[in-house]
Every structure is written in structure tokens, then in C-alpha cells.
Amino acid sequence: MSIAVLGVNHRTAPLEVRERFAHALHEVPGALARVLEAGAAGGVLLSTCNRTEFYLAEPQEAVPEAVWTLLGERLSGRGDRGERSAQPYGYAERDRDAVRHLYRVSAGLDSMVLGESQIQGQVRDAWETSRPQAGPVLHRLFQSALLVGARVRTETKLGTGTASVPSAAVAVASKIFGELAGRSALILGAGDMAELAASCLVAEGARVTLVANRTYERARAIAEQLGARALTLDEAWSHFADTDIALCSTAAPHAVVTWERVAPAIAGRGGRPLCILDLAVPRDVEPAVGQLENVFLYDVDDLQAVAGQAAAQRRGEIPAAEHIVNEEVERFWAWYGGLAVVPALKEFRERLDAVRAVEVDRALRRFKHLPPEDREQLDQFSKALLNKFLHEPTVALKAAADRGRGYALLEALKELFGLERGDGP
Amino acid sequence: MLVYLHLAALGLYGLSAALALAPFAGFPVASRRWTLWVAGVGAGIHTVGVAQLSLVGTGPALSVLAWCLVLLQIGSELLLRAAAVALFTAPLAGGLVGLALLLGLAPGAQPSAGRNMWFILHVTLSVLGLALLALAFISAALYLLQFRELKAKRFGQVFQLFPPLERLDRLNHVALVAGFPALTVGVLLAVGYAVRYAGGMHVDPAQLVWGSFTWGVLGWTVWVRVARHWAGRRAAFASIVGFAAVVLVYVALKLAQPGTERFL
Structure with a gap:
């Protein structure tokens, strides 16, 4: 019995590699089926933008190869089996280390943004999607991983503060407006970061009312997603008079939001604050705009400074979080060891009983003169003797399992008596 | 008794001020419940003291002003989560109570009952x-x-x-x-x-x-x-x-x- 994890993450592979490994939800059952065919009792595939990991119960020797081949195909392109190997980007952990790995992932300890909570939902989704193929051990493992993640977030401050640029943007806007519910936001440009920050603002109750872009079609596509009105950039400047938050993320090589373009509109705001979040590199907003009365201008560096402060605070919580993870790993391993004891003991008993039966049969063949009652007595005697011999080890193994040390003894038992190898009489 | 009540209130306002100022000195931020509790108990004791004042003279007037400030501090925190108000109100209230004690809490004549x-x-x-x-x-x-x-x-x-x-x-x-x-x-x-x-x-x-x-x-x-x-x-x-x-x-x-x- 064993548990393993094989995969790649943001520490081992760059984005352009990771994005090739990412599996859409509908691809998960097929990928898992291929890996399980190589010999495993259950599997869960966790695939996010930062990681693709196969969690496997009782994997056979051929399984790692199957995983790297499957990922290698995605790296090389469809129908191009194994030309490029995925293994150099990957890692593998077994048993306790595999359990610890999942618990750290679920707690946000292994995330790119330390302590981020999105991963917990992704672990849950992976478990839900893979449930038919997970098997009881991984079912229990993922259930406990979610509890560990929740416990770490409740008992430590690992999840507090704003540790990413989009969440820092929300924090800064919140320091100006308090509640963001009902605040209007204007998006300038169609960058991914602006879209992400906009979704964070919307999650806080802000309304994206306008989306402006150099090309009207692209603006309309995003505006439709957000229930906003699309504009061209030239139409946007006058709306600086009434919006509360402006999110800028165009791909322009120079500043597009200049003093001349927006100062007249801002002058008509009547002292209401305007928060401009410039997420573009190079910057979209001329620094002079930030000098206007009641305008609060922040660029990516400013927001990274806010996020960096939170990250520093979160780093201080790592020892407490790791302590919880280690505690829960031991708890799971105690359960897992106990789970393994029952079938192993059964096999152990059956193996010795088979030896006993063979030896009794051999003896009875030599004592053909014995009447049936005596033959029966001899058989009973051998059974009683076997039970006496097995009593102490059985009790000791069950007690060790209760104390969470069953797995080690079990391994010794398997090694000594050749269990699971098919050795024997 | 009046003086002791004011001294107790002064101590708790001082503690409230210390809790408000602690994060600026590198100490951890005190929990909201704890800061409210300290200010609330201080205001409660102070209320008993204020009820016994004649309200005539500078000392009693300063004591009532301090009492009102702490009640407003608690109200601001409860209604608008403006805990930072305590940065000003707590030391100010403590100072006013201290000054009231120095000036005397019953310096003048009592107004007639009617x-x-x-x-x-x-x-x-x-x-x-x-x-x-x-x-x-x-x-x-x-x-x-x-x-x-x-x-x-x-x-x-x-x-x-x-x-x-x-x-x-x-x-x-x-x-x-x-x-x-x-x-x-x-x-x-x-x-x-x-x-x-x-x-x-x-x-x-x-x-x-x-x-x-x-x-x-x-x-x-x-x-x-x-x-x-x-x-x-x-x-x-x-x-x-x-x-x-x-x-x-x-x-x-x-x-x-x-x-x-x-x-x-």
C-alpha cells in the first residue's frame, strides 16, 4: 500500500510549460483512466494554472512512466508521443511526503501567492471531478486536505491581508471608499490583469459600467461579459467625471491617460475622490494626473508594495501552518496504517493457515492408522497452536495501528513473511 | 469615592490609549473586543462617577467632557468601525480626567434642587x-x-x-x-x-x-x-x-x- 504524487508546479516549470500541462475539466477522466490502466487503485488529477498533479493510490512501477508520457505528449503536441520528456519539469513524492505535499497545497503553503485561498476551491473541484476514479483512500485524503486547509486559515493568519496585485488593488480602493458595493468602475484596455482586478472589484460589489479599448470590438467582448457599456478610448475621457474607480491596462507603449485628456473631466467631480489603478507596463497614466485634487493614482509597483507587506506578514505564519500540516499528516497516516493492518493481518493468517494445513495433511498421510477422531484432534491442535502463535503479533499490530505506528510494523511483516509477493508454500 | 471612581476611569482610559497606540510602537494590534471592553468598563465606572458630580466648576465640566468623548469613541467603533478615533479620544479623555482630578471634582456650590x-x-x-x-x-x-x-x-x-x-x-x-x-x-x-x-x-x-x-x-x-x-x-x-x-x-x-x- 502506498500513496504517491507526480506532477509539475510553478516552482519546477515556467508558465509556457505549465499551460501545456493544464487539463480542462472534461479531459480529467480520460487522463486519469490512462494512468490508472498502468496500475493504480485510485487517482485524482489536480490541474490549475500553477500546477498539474496526479495523486495516486497504490501505484505500480509502471505508473510514473505513464504520467510522464502523458504529460510529455502535451508538451510535444498531440500525436507526437514522448518526443519531449516532461520528467525534467516534474517531481514525485511518496507516502507521508505525498500526503504532506497535498496538505501544504490545500493550505496555500505551496502557492505562488502564499496563503491564497483560491487553491482550496481548486482542490475541492479536483476531488469532485475525479471522485469516480479516486477510490476510498484518496477520497479520505482529499476530504482531510480540505479540512487541513480550513484549519490553517482559521488558526493562523496565513490567509489574511492582500498578497496579490489584484487584491491589493481592491484593498487600496477600499481605503478610499470603504465599502465598494455600488461604486462604479471604468476599465481602460483589455489586459488580463485588468480583467482579473475587475473581477475582484465586482466580487466586492463594485459595478463595471464602462469598458474602453483602442479596438471597439475587443471592448465590446469584455463589456458583454461584465454587463457594461463598450467605448473607444477617445470616448472614455469625459467619463472620468463620474466614475469612482478607473482600471487601466492597455498595451499602449506610452501613457494614454494624460493631464490634458482627463483634467477637465476631473475638475467637474466636485471633490469626490477618484481611484486610478494603473496595471499596465509600461504605465498608461501620466504621473501628473496623480497630482490632481482628490485623485489617487497607483501603478503596479505601488500595488506590489501593498501585496509585499501582506506577504511578509504571511511568511511569519509559516511555522504555525507547517506545524498544523505535520500534525494532520500523522493523523492521516495513523488512519492509513490502521486501514492497511486489517487486510494484511487477514493475508498473514491465511498464509500461515495454508502452511499449517499442508503440514497437517502431510503428517496425517504418515499416520493413516489413526482413527478419524484422533485425526480431527490433531487438526484442532494445529489450529489452536497457530492461534496461540498469532495472538501476540495480532494484538501488537492492532495496538501499533491505534498508536499510528501500524504502517512501519506492517512493512516489516510484509518483508519478513513475503506478503503481497506471492511467496510461500 | 468620587475620586477613586475617576482614578479607575483614568487608569482604563490610559490602558485604552496604550492599546490604540501600541501598533505604532511595533506591538501587535489588540483585538476589537478587548479595546471595546476596556473603554466600555472605563466609561461604565466613569458614568457612576459623573452621576455623583455637582456639574458646577471646571473640574466636573472636564470630567463630563471626557465621559462624552469616550462614549462617542465607543459609538464610532461600534457603528463605523472607526477604532482609530481612540488614538485621539483615549489620551484626550485620560488627560481631561487627570486635569479634573487636579482641579478638584467638587469645587463650587451646588445648584439648588429645583x-x-x-x-x-x-x-x-x-x-x-x-x-x-x-x-x-x-x-x-x-x-x-x-x-x-x-x-x-x-x-x-x-x-x-x-x-x-x-x-x-x-x-x-x-x-x-x-x-x-x-x-x-x-x-x-x-x-x-x-x-x-x-x-x-x-x-x-x-x-x-x-x-x-x-x-x-x-x-x-x-x-x-x-x-x-x-x-x-x-x-x-x-x-x-x-x-x-x-x-x-x-x-x-x-x-x-x-x-x-x-x-x-
Whole structure:
């Protein structure tokens, strides 16, 4: 019995590699089926933008190869089996280390943004999607991983503060407006970061009312997603008079939001604050705009400074979080060891009983003169003797399992008596 | 007993001030429940002390002002989560209680029993109006500090611990709008008290000048906020200038007419 994890993450592979490994939800059952065919009792595939990991119960020797081949195909392109190997980007952990790995992932300890909570939902989704193929051990493992993640977030401050640029943007806007519910936001440009920050603002109750872009079609596509009105950039400047938050993320090589373009509109705001979040590199907003009365201008560096402060605070919580993870790993391993004891003991008993039966049969063949009652007595005697011999080890193994040390003894038992190898009489 | 109650309140206000200031000295932020509990217990003990005051003289008036400030601090925290108000109110209340103890808590004659209710209401509402003007000043000061940090892109303790700008602006608005009617009724009660019990408007000129001036200043700040729609930084400056003027005029009048038997 064993548990393993094989995969790649943001520490081992760059984005352009990771994005090739990412599996859409509908691809998960097929990928898992291929890996399980190589010999495993259950599997869960966790695939996010930062990681693709196969969690496997009782994997056979051929399984790692199957995983790297499957990922290698995605790296090389469809129908191009194994030309490029995925293994150099990957890692593998077994048993306790595999359990610890999942618990750290679920707690946000292994995330790119330390302590981020999105991963917990992704672990849950992976478990839900893979449930038919997970098997009881991984079912229990993922259930406990979610509890560990929740416990770490409740008992430590690992999840507090704003540790990413989009969440820092929300924090800064919140320091100006308090509640963001009902605040209007204007998006300038169609960058991914602006879209992400906009979704964070919307999650806080802000309304994206306008989306402006150099090309009207692209603006309309995003505006439709957000229930906003699309504009061209030239139409946007006058709306600086009434919006509360402006999110800028165009791909322009120079500043597009200049003093001349927006100062007249801002002058008509009547002292209401305007928060401009410039997420573009190079910057979209001329620094002079930030000098206007009641305008609060922040660029990516400013927001990274806010996020960096939170990250520093979160780093201080790592020892407490790791302590919880280690505690829960031991708890799971105690359960897992106990789970393994029952079938192993059964096999152990059956193996010795088979030896006993063979030896009794051999003896009875030599004592053909014995009447049936005596033959029966001899058989009973051998059974009683076997039970006496097995009593102490059985009790000791069950007690060790209760104390969470069953797995080690079990391994010794398997090694000594050749269990699971098919050795024997 | 009166002194002990004030000493206990002083100790708890000091603790409340220490809890508010601790994060700026590198200590962890105290939990909201703990800060509210300390201020609440202090205010509770102080309430018992205030109930025993004669309300005549500078010491008792300062004690009531401190009591009102702490109650407003608790209200600000509970209603607007403006915990940073305690940065100003807690040391100020502690200082006022300390000063009241130094000046004496029962320095003057007792008002006669028949006049008590007029007098208690006059003092309580007038001091409440003044405390609300002080709260407007505090929220304005916090606003300007937070505004400066946000403009300068400094994301330190002020950014993290002070309330958002809009919330501070709302607190300033609410304090002024609530303070004006309280002070108006307090002043009207003083006029009624003088007419009914003093046989006409024979009021000390200093009291008349300061009372009218304070009422005028509070009225002006409310007018610019409500009628002229001043908000944000401009309204904050108006509150600070108004409160500073009220304090300066009081100090000037008190220096001209020293003594602790009367508030003025």
C-alpha cells in the first residue's frame, strides 16, 4: 500500500510549460483512466494554472512512466508521443511526503501567492471531478486536505491581508471608499490583469459600467461579459467625471491617460475622490494626473508594495501552518496504517493457515492408522497452536495501528513473511 | 469615592490609549473586543462617577467632557468601525480626567434642587455638543492623515489601521450634524435657566461670548457641509479650524478670568 504524487508546479516549470500541462475539466477522466490502466487503485488529477498533479493510490512501477508520457505528449503536441520528456519539469513524492505535499497545497503553503485561498476551491473541484476514479483512500485524503486547509486559515493568519496585485488593488480602493458595493468602475484596455482586478472589484460589489479599448470590438467582448457599456478610448475621457474607480491596462507603449485628456473631466467631480489603478507596463497614466485634487493614482509597483507587506506578514505564519500540516499528516497516516493492518493481518493468517494445513495433511498421510477422531484432534491442535502463535503479533499490530505506528510494523511483516509477493508454500 | 471612581476611569482610559497606540510602537494590534471592553468598563465606572458630580466648576465640566468623548469613541467603533478615533479620544479623555482630578471634582456650590434638572440638561447637552465638535475635529485629523498617506503612496501603519477616507468623512458629517442641535438645545436651556432662576439674562459675559462663538462656529461648519456641500479635505479643514478657534477662545477667556469654581 502506498500513496504517491507526480506532477509539475510553478516552482519546477515556467508558465509556457505549465499551460501545456493544464487539463480542462472534461479531459480529467480520460487522463486519469490512462494512468490508472498502468496500475493504480485510485487517482485524482489536480490541474490549475500553477500546477498539474496526479495523486495516486497504490501505484505500480509502471505508473510514473505513464504520467510522464502523458504529460510529455502535451508538451510535444498531440500525436507526437514522448518526443519531449516532461520528467525534467516534474517531481514525485511518496507516502507521508505525498500526503504532506497535498496538505501544504490545500493550505496555500505551496502557492505562488502564499496563503491564497483560491487553491482550496481548486482542490475541492479536483476531488469532485475525479471522485469516480479516486477510490476510498484518496477520497479520505482529499476530504482531510480540505479540512487541513480550513484549519490553517482559521488558526493562523496565513490567509489574511492582500498578497496579490489584484487584491491589493481592491484593498487600496477600499481605503478610499470603504465599502465598494455600488461604486462604479471604468476599465481602460483589455489586459488580463485588468480583467482579473475587475473581477475582484465586482466580487466586492463594485459595478463595471464602462469598458474602453483602442479596438471597439475587443471592448465590446469584455463589456458583454461584465454587463457594461463598450467605448473607444477617445470616448472614455469625459467619463472620468463620474466614475469612482478607473482600471487601466492597455498595451499602449506610452501613457494614454494624460493631464490634458482627463483634467477637465476631473475638475467637474466636485471633490469626490477618484481611484486610478494603473496595471499596465509600461504605465498608461501620466504621473501628473496623480497630482490632481482628490485623485489617487497607483501603478503596479505601488500595488506590489501593498501585496509585499501582506506577504511578509504571511511568511511569519509559516511555522504555525507547517506545524498544523505535520500534525494532520500523522493523523492521516495513523488512519492509513490502521486501514492497511486489517487486510494484511487477514493475508498473514491465511498464509500461515495454508502452511499449517499442508503440514497437517502431510503428517496425517504418515499416520493413516489413526482413527478419524484422533485425526480431527490433531487438526484442532494445529489450529489452536497457530492461534496461540498469532495472538501476540495480532494484538501488537492492532495496538501499533491505534498508536499510528501500524504502517512501519506492517512493512516489516510484509518483508519478513513475503506478503503481497506471492511467496510461500 | 468620587475620586477613586475617576482614578479607575483614568487608569482604563490610559490602558485604552496604550492599546490604540501600541501598533505604532511595533506591538501587535489588540483585538476589537478587548479595546471595546476596556473603554466600555472605563466609561461604565466613569458614568457612576459623573452621576455623583455637582456639574458646577471646571473640574466636573472636564470630567463630563471626557465621559462624552469616550462614549462617542465607543459609538464610532461600534457603528463605523472607526477604532482609530481612540488614538485621539483615549489620551484626550485620560488627560481631561487627570486635569479634573487636579482641579478638584467638587469645587463650587451646588445648584439648588429645583434648578437641578435644567442645569443637568444644559451642561450635558452643551458638553455633548462640544464633544461632538471634538469628534468632528478628530475624524477630520484622521482624514487628513490618511489622505496624505494615500496620496504619498505610503502603505504603513496609518494606511492599515486608519479607517477609509469616506468613512471618516461620514463620521465628521454625522458628528457635526448631531452636535449642532445638541449645543443649540444646551444654549437655549442656559437662556431659559437664566430667565427662570436668575431673574433675567444676567449671564457672565465670558460665558455669553464663548457660548455664542462655539454655537456660531458649529453652525458654520454644519452649514458649509450641508448647504454648501463641502466634503472631504475642505470639510476636514473647516472642522479643524473651527475646533481650534473654539479651544483658543476658551483658553483666552479663561486666562482673562482665572478660577476653577466655574467652567467659565
